[in-house]
Each structure stands twice: as structure tokens, then as C-alpha cells.
Amino acid sequence: MRTPIACLAIVIAVFAWSAIAPYERSTWWMEVAPALIALPLLFATYKKFPLTTLLYVLIAVHMVILMVGGHYTYARVPGFEWLGEGRNNYDKIGHFAQGFIPAMIMRELLIRTSDLKPGKWMAVVIVFSCLGISAVYELIEWGAAVMLGQGADEFLGTQGDVWDTQKDMGMAGIGACAALLLLSRPHDKALSRL
Numbered sequence: 001m002r003t004p005i006a007c008l009a010i011v012i013a014v015f016a017w018s019a020i021a022p023y024e025r026s027t028w029w030m031e032v033a034p035a036l037i038a039l040p041l042l043f044a045t046y047k048k049f050p051l052t053t054l055l056y057v058l059i060a061v062h063m064v065i066l067m068v069g070g071h072y073t074y075a076r077v078p079g080f081e082w083l084g085e086g087r088n089n090y091d092k093i094g095h096f097a098q099g100f101i102p103a104m105i106m107r108e109l110l111i112r113t114s115d116l117k118p119g120k121w122m123a124v125v126i127v128f129s130c131l132g133i134s135a136v137y138e139l140i141e142w143g144a145a146v147m148l149g150q151g152a153d154e155f156l157g158t159q160g161d162v163w164d165t166q167k168d169m170g171m172a173g174i175g176a177c178a179a180l181l182l183l184s185r186p187h188d189k190a191l192s193r194l
Helices: 002-019 025-045 053-072 090-113 120-156 164-192
Strands: none
Touching: 002 025, 002 053, 025 053, 053 090, 053 164, 090 120, 090 164, 120 164
């Protein structure tokens, strides 16, 4: 009970900070929208379908990543100009998380609500689902670019990389695989405590 409340407090504090003079307000709204959609869902399901503490922590981390990226834009988050690429790499962290956290959400939902058993097939379903989510997100970015024209540059965050879309989806796939490899056993223990 304490951990989800602490996660909520952190998310609210980061949201408040993020909302103060973001680099570009419309980009901020687009970046924090997933968190604003998820929070009411988490509240609505907390009593009837509580998630593992591990999942609440991961969801909070993902929300913080979104809010920091929204505040600065993903191309301008301080401290992420490494690897000598001449670009800001915060976007890579965001897309890795876009696979890592949803993989664990899907794993928990599948284990608790379906007949699919943990194992190779569940892993395949989860990884492909995360790649699908990433592809949908990239299509949303493309739609925003078409509708907003040059105003979408901050939301897209391609930073001049013609392969940005493919790299973003690749990072989500790597994130999903990493989550399943690193967290399946701790997640099973967390599920047994529900």
C-alpha cells in the first residue's frame, strides 16, 4: 500500500515540475497524455484489480520518463548527449521504456486473465505486442507531423536521423526482451504475493 502511494506522490511532483514552463506546451501535452490517461485507469482498478507493487513502480518510472521528455522535449533533455553521435539520446531511453514497461504490464494481465501460460509463447505474444504498440506510436508521430507540419519537429524528435523510426521500434523490442529476461522471476514472486 505504501509503495503505490509513494509512486503516486513522485508522479504528481514530477508532473507539477514538468508543467511549469515546458519547452513547447503542445509537445508537453502530447508527451504526458499517456500518463494522464493511465492515472485514472489505475485509480479505477486499484481496489478491484490491484497490480503488483513491481508493476506500480515500473509504471511510475515510465510516467516520469514521459514527463521529463515532455518538459524539455526528448531532443533537449540535459545530460544525454553521449556516444559522440551529435544527438540527444534520451529518446532511446524513452523507447526502451516503451517496450520494457508495457511488456511487464502485458505479462501480468495475461497471467492473471488468460489461459496462456508463462513461457516461450507468452514471451512471443508480449514482444510482438510491444512492437505493435511502438509501431502505433510511430504512426501517431507521423500523423502529428502531417497535421502540424514543422510544429511537430519537437514531438518527433528525429534529430535529423532518417532511421529514427526504425531505431525507436528496435529499442522498444530490446526493452520488451530485456524486461522478460530480467524481471520474469521477480514478477512471478510478486504475483504469488497478490
